[in-house]
Amino acid sequence: MALDQKAPNEQVQPIDFEEGVVQRRPLTTQTGMGGTEPKMISGVLADDDNIVFTTVNNLFAWARSRSPWPLGYGLACCAIEMMASAASHHDLARFGAEVFRSSPRQADVMIVAGTVTHKMAPRLRRLYEQMPEPKWVIAMGNCASSGGEFWDSYATLQGVDTVVPVDVYVPGCPPRPEALTEGVLRLREKIAKGG
Amino acid sequence: MRPDPASPALAEPILTDEGLETEELILNMGPQHPSTHGVLRLVLKLQGEKVIECIPVMGYLHRGLEKIFEWRTFQGGIRYADQADYVSNMLNEHCYVGAMEAIANIDVPRRAEYIRVLVDELSRCASHLVWLGTYGLDVGATTPLLYCFRDREEILDMFEELCGSRMNFNYFRPGGVLYDFPPGMLAKLERFLDRFAGHIERDYVELLETNEIFLERTIGVGTIPGDVAKAYSLTGPMLRASGVDWDLRKDRPYSIYPELKSFRSVTAVEGDAYARYKVRLGELRRSVEIVRECIANLPGGAVRARLGHVWKCPKGEAYYTVEGAKGEVGIYMISSGGSAPNPFRAKMRGPSFNNLQILPWLLRGRLVADAVAILGSIDIVLGDVDR
Numbered sequence: 166m167a168l169d170q171k172a173p174n175e176q177v178q179p180i181d182f183e184e185g186v187v188q189r190r191p192l193t194t195q196t197g198m199g200g201t202e203p204k205m206i207s208g209v210l211a212d213d214d215n216i217v218f219t220t221v222n223n224l225f226a227w228a229r230s231r232s233p234w235p236l237g238y239g240l241a242c243c244a245i246e247m248m249a250s251a252a253s254h255h256d257l258a259r260f261g262a263e264v265f266r267s268s269p270r271q272a273d274v275m276i277v278a279g280t281v282t283h284k285m286a287p288r289l290r291r292l293y294e295q296m297p298e299p300k301w302v303i304a305m306g307n308c309a310s311s312g313g314e315f316w317d318s319y320a321t322l323q324g325v326d327t328v329v330p331v332d333v334y335v336p337g338c339p340p341r342p343e344a345l346t347e348g349v350l351r352l353r354e355k356i357a358k359g360g
Numbered sequence: 361m362r363p364d365p366a367s368p369a370l371a372e373p374i375l376t377d378e379g380l381e382t383e384e385l386i387l388n389m390g391p392q393h394p395s396t397h398g399v400l401r402l403v404l405k406l407q408g409e410k411v412i413e414c415i416p417v418m419g420y421l422h423r424g425l426e427k428i429f430e431w432r433t434f435q436g437g438i439r440y441a442d443q444a445d446y447v448s449n450m451l452n453e454h455c456y457v458g459a460m461e462a463i464a465n466i467d468v469p470r471r472a473e474y475i476r477v478l479v480d481e482l483s484r485c486a487s488h489l490v491w492l493g494t495y496g497l498d499v500g501a502t503t504p505l506l507y508c509f510r511d512r513e514e515i516l517d518m519f520e521e522l523c524g525s526r527m528n529f530n531y532f533r534p535g536g537v538l539y540d541f542p543p544g545m546l547a548k549l550e551r552f553l554d555r556f557a558g559h560i561e562r563d564y565v566e567l568l569e570t571n572e573i574f575l576e577r578t579i580g581v582g583t584i585p586g587d588v589a590k591a592y593s594l595t596g597p598m599l600r601a602s603g604v605d606w607d608l609r610k611d612r613p614y615s616i617y618p619e620l621k622s623f624r625s626v627t628a629v630e631g632d633a634y635a636r637y638k639v640r641l642g643e644l645r646r647s648v649e650i651v652r653e654c655i656a657n658l659p660g661g662a663v664r665a666r667l668g669h670v671w672k673c674p675k676g677e678a679y680y681t682v683e684g685a686k687g688e689v690g691i692y693m694i695s696s697g698g699s700a701p702n703p704f705r706a707k708m709r710g711p712s713f714n715n716l717q718i719l720p721w722l723l724r725g726r727l728v729a730d731a732v733a734i735l736g737s738i739d740i741v742l743g744d745v746d747r
Contacts, residue, residue: 238392240399241421241743242446242527245490249516252493252509267394285399285420288391314439317431320424339527 222359229273229299230356232261233349236272236296238289240279243306243339247278250342257342262349269295274352275329276345280308280315281322293329301332301356303348310334384412387728391420397494397735398742400716406728414723414731416716421746429706434460434534434673434695437706441691442528444708445744448487448685450479453532455682458614459693459706460534462678471661472536473616478654479522479531480615480682481647485556486515487685488640488647491739492564495637498736499577507563514552521545534671536664546655557648564641578634582722582734585631592718595711596687597639598738602631608683622649633737640739672701686739687711712744 239247250257257263266272269292281289293302304325307313312323325331332355335348390401399420405413425444429437441456442449454476461468468476489508496504516526521542523531531538568574584594589602599606607625609617617623626642628635675697681690690709715738722734 237394242443244398245447245527248490248494248505249509249513252513253506254510254513265394267392269392280421280423282420282422284422285391288420292392314443315423315428318424318428320422341526 226357226359230353232264233274233301233352233356234264234266234272235262235303236269236275236292237265237267238275238277238292240277240281240285241306241308243278243309246339246342247276247305247345250345255342255346257346257349260346260349260353269293270297272296273299274301274303274332274349276303276305277309277325277329277331278305278339280306280313281325281328282320283322284320286322286328289325290328299356301352302329303333303335303345303352304331305335305345305348306340307336307338310336313338383407389731391417394497397740398745400735400740400742400745402719402731402735404723404728404731409727409729411723411726411728411731414720416719418713418716418742418746421742423743423747425747426706426708429703429708431702433701434671434703437703438532439528439530441708442530443743444710444747445487445684445686445689445712445741446527447490447741448483449527449529450483450531451682451684451689453529454480454615455680455684455689455691456693456706457532457534458682459678459680459691460673460695462680463676463693463695464534464674466535466665466667468536469662469665470616470659471540472663472665474654474658475537475541475663476532477615477617477620478651479519479537481650481654482515482518484685485644485647486512488644489515491640491685492568492637495736495739496568496574498732499574501568501571501574504564504567507559507567511556511559514556518545518549518552521548533664534673535667536662538664540663546658549651550655553648553652557645560641560644560648564644568637575634577730577733578637578737579632581633581730582726582737583630583632584718584722588718588721589631592721593714594687594718595714596684597626597636597643598687598715598718600625600627601635601639603627603629608681608688612681614680614682620650620653622646622653633733636737636739672699673697673703681709684711686741686744687715708747710744710747712738712740712742713747716740716745 249255251263251265275293275296277289304310308315308321309325312321315321316323322328333348333352335344337344385406387404387406388401389404391399401417401420403415403417404411425440428440432440438453438456441452444452489512493505493508519529520526522545523529523539584602586602586604589599589604605625605627609623610625624646626639626646628638673695675695677694679690679692681688688709688711692707693703694705696704719735719738723731726734
């Protein structure tokens, strides 16, 4: 399809390279493709003869951001909501993050879902270190973010960021599945920027 | 062909050593393991494929709930009772609030009692649905999880409409509940119950009971005789699946359960994992009937007794039990009275903790492949085990 046959739509920025597919993604994924956004027109990209120039880093970051495989690190109540967001109603598979791995060696992002106790903290750190680079951490829920309602408990860690570096904090007690989905989308944005 | 589930041959571990020399292997399962339903750690001592000893290591989710109860006010502790068994939160709240009411002798309005039983049974449904889905995952069936969470989402949506939160509701209050039903919710609930009753018969039964793999992995696995179940102080579906008809809703009646015509305890005699599945599925059906009866007989009036703005529990102590989704939930509360705004002590009996104690007995001599199937059938929630 030639450029002049299809009027360029200014509002929609297609991300996929399929012909005629106009994908309206949520706002958080439209931005953050790395650097300044190239002006893409679906007609140009759909033509097989055209060439796209980008850096290898940008390409890798883009590819990585599309399917962050989480480590299913369910600890407490948030784990149930994490399961709910991966299940049929809130389908996390739409954003490529539904493959909950049981082994840290196959995972990209660790979703710390629940209260981290002092007994669990060394295991959490060890699992984080077993994950291959590049790796990211989502702190899901108030307990993992800051200690939450267990702020004065003798047994819990006051936020998982005292043990591992956290990329995205998802507040809530427990966060709704929509909130976790938003957290995954924010993480995608961050990964696509190369972070 | 599947052998008769009642035959004693299946109850025994089918193992022969055949004179082979084996050495002990210690296998560490958990605390990060998808089938331990949380953060339980099992140290399995193996001889070949046979488990000769199992040591559960707990405490990875110990948050000091009982100590926090002492630090919070009476009303503030309700929120923390949610956190114990976070899959069936309403039942914990009922127990915590019931202990306070038993001390203070509060008369709960009839409408509030009906609402309590209604949300209790819905919460039981939500808990059993999570169990059904994750147990399917444990024994190798992925599909039931998706179907179970479909219905659970609807229940949680209605809870959200009722009290503003999907989990950790903070809905019960001493002397009643926080809110009445929003307009239109009962009709919505009835429509859901019709759908849900159909889903139980069509989806869950079809998906699991006609599945040869599910039957092979559950029938005759993890058999508990009735006397052993009583000796290990099991409660809930674990006990009733072993042929012991003990249900606190009828044996130590509380709330309006003695008046309900549709309530009957669900029992099975085999005592294996499949019997526990049957009991929990039967409780789903029974809960639907109870909720229907509650809707039909829902009286009018207030949903909360008037206790005054600053209510403090008088001096006294009480042990209050509720038949939770997993067994007997109990709170032993001591109130020092006077101007103390918080309980002197609140001991919580978690059903998962007591039910978990039978695991080493069950796993001894079993195949390691059955460990997950047996552990899953106990239906533990680690928040309830560790508290």
